[in-house]
Amino acid sequence: MSLNPVLSFGRKELQLNEDPESQEFRAILSKVFRSYFRSRISEAVRKSLHEKARSGRWVGRVPFGYLKDAQGKLIPSDQVSVVREAFTLYRGGQSLAQIAEQLNKGGLRTQNGMAFSYRAVYRMLRNPVYRGSVSIRGTEYPDSHTPIVSKRLWNAVVAIHRSRASR
Structure with a gap:
């Protein structure tokens, strides 16, 4: 029919x-x-x-240094010191490759179990999630969760990256 x-x-x-x-x-x-x-x-x-994002809930793969709680919000994990160290080393003048090498020598791995590469370190240092913000398609939601690095350290790393990129 x-x-x-x-x-x-x-x-x-x-x-x-x-x-x-x-x-x-x-x-x-x-x-x-x-x-x-x-x-x-x-x-x-x-x-x-x-x-x-507006309500502080995380969508997607949880970034290194964070865990997701029962409500879907990011909370710092026991790897917070590693993230802070990466930011501090970069501010201190080390290159992305040097930081990756140092993290790997310490036996650390990325969220998907891979060795750190300079690109993984680059993504970490450029990710606004570490200063407590979430960015969704160009819209930023500040203070959506506990930051791992201070705004001062974040801004210093961004300034260094810009100065190195303009060379």
Whole structure:
């Protein structure tokens, strides 16, 4: 049994059956509906991410140095001293590679169990989560959780990074 709906457009009616014109129209309608629902779902996800960030709940992989509590909020872990050390070493003049090497020599690993690379250290030093902020698609939510590094240390590291990048 096949359904052949009739679409009414004012005085004009279109019977959808198996002819090529109907099939083409069905394909066009299908694309329109998929696009519409995809945009609705995307908007709902976007709103949910922003709402979670606003309320201090974390979404995604938990950053090194933090744990997630039962409410989904970030809390400092026992690796806080490692994060602070990485920031302090960078402020003291060490390179990203030197810091990675030092962390690896201490037997430390990233959240996914890998050795630290200079890129992993770079991402750590540039991640606003360590100063207590969450950034979702360009919108920053400050003071959403306990920071691991002070704003002063964060700002010093950012300034050093900018000066090294401009060379």
